[in-house]
Amino acid sequence: xxxxxxxxxxxxxxxxxxxxxxxxxxxxxxxxxxxxxxxxxxxxxxxxxxxxxxxxxxxxxxxxxxxxxxxxxxxxxxxxxxxxxxxxxxxxxxxxxxxxxxxxxxxxxxxxxxx
Amino acid sequence: xxxxxxxxxxxxxxxxxxxxxxxxxxxxxxxxxxxxxxxxxxxxxxxxxxxxxxxxxxxxxxxxxxxxxxxxxxxxxxxxxxxxxxxxxxxxxxxxxxxxxxxxxxxxxxxxxxxxxxxxxxxxxxxxxxxxxx
Numbered sequence: 172x173x174x175x176x177x178x179x180x181x182x183x184x185x186x187x188x189x190x191x192x193x194x195x196x197x198x199x200x201x202x203x204x205x206x207x208x209x210x211x212x213x214x215x216x217x218x219x220x221x222x223x224x225x226x227x228x229x230x231x232x233x234x235x236x237x238x239x240x241x242x243x244x245x246x247x248x249x250x251x252x253x254x255x256x257x258x259x260x261x262x263x264x265x266x267x268x269x270x271x272x273x274x275x276x277x278x279x280x281x282x283x284x285x286x
Numbered sequence: 287x288x289x290x291x292x293x294x295x296x297x298x299x300x301x302x303x304x305x306x307x308x309x310x311x312x313x314x315x316x317x318x319x320x321x322x323x324x325x326x327x328x329x330x331x332x333x334x335x336x337x338x339x340x341x342x343x344x345x346x347x348x349x350x351x352x353x354x355x356x357x358x359x360x361x362x363x364x365x366x367x368x369x370x371x372x373x374x375x376x377x378x379x380x381x382x383x384x385x386x387x388x389x390x391x392x393x394x395x396x397x398x399x400x401x402x403x404x405x406x407x408x409x410x411x412x413x414x415x416x417x418x419x420x
Contacts, residue, residue, distance in 0.1 A: 222418070222419055225418060225419070225420065226419065226420060229420045244418075245378050245418045248418045249309055249375070249378075249380045249416060249418065250309055252309070252310040252311065252312035252315075253312040253314065253315055254416075255380075255416045255417055255418050255419065256416070256417045256418075256419055257315055257414065257415070257416050257417075258414075258415045258417075259315070259316075259319035259322075259323070259335075259412050259413065259414050259415070260335060260336065260337035260338075260340075260412065260413050261323050261335055261336055261337060261340060261410060261411070261412055262337045262339065262340060262383065262411045262412060262413050263340065263341060263411045264408050264409070264410055264411070265385075265408060265409040265411070266406065266407075266408045267387070267407045267408055267409060268406065268407040269404070269405045269406035269407055270392065270404045270405065270406035271406055271408060272327060272360060272390065272392060272406055272408075273327075273346060273408075274346075275342045275345035275346040275348075275349045276349070277349075277353065278328075278346070278349050278350055278353060278354050279353070279354055279358065279392055279404055280404055280406075
């Protein structure tokens with residue numbers, strides 16, 4: 172029993188390494204057979220090329236490999252930090268010091284002035 | 287025994303996969319968003335930058351229209367640490383909730399008292415949505 176626990180604990184210690192070596196720790200894993208230009212764009216992390224290819228494959232939805240390819244392309248696009256259409260909105264403001272400019276009661280602090 | 291070990295390894299690998307690293311959020315994008323939001327403060331375009339679920343959104347927009355001098359503007363003095371709070375992946379879309387500490391200053395010219403300024407530091411929580419063009 173002690174031997175088994177010892178073996179299991181050694182095995183558990185190896186898991187992160189196993190995850191790395193199999194690529195599961197990466198942002199995306201590539202499908203087995205991607206078309207060469209797709210694989211090349213993914214390997215290069217070329218944002219413009221990835222977007223162009225994604226549009227191209229979306230325009231040809233009948234292609235047999237379409238789903239796997241577009242999934243791989245979209246994973247690759249979203250794994251790049253600034254690739255794709257970006258939009259931002261302000262959700263909330265937590266004041267820390269001084270005036271809270273987004274406080275509806277007094278956006279300029281106690282000295283809010285009328286117009 | 288070997289089969290049990292293999293099952294254990296498979297379960298471990300699944301857990302490792304489930305806990306994949308979150309996609310990075312470009313700090314430049316966050317900084318740019320903060321600059322744009324604060325530049326829009328006290329202007330008619332602020333409404334575009336406030337999320338629909340921003341608390342007391344309409345009251346804030348009204349307060350800015352009535353309680354703040356029309357020429358008052360915010361200037362970013364410093365942008366501090368950026369932290370990823372949440373991330374959610376949808377179909378061709380990545381939604382990230384980030385917080386960023388910003389020190390800013392409101393500045394305006396008062397006809398009687400001359401140049402005025404007020405400083406404030408706050409944690410701004412932004413929703414950054416990245417969509418794959420199709």
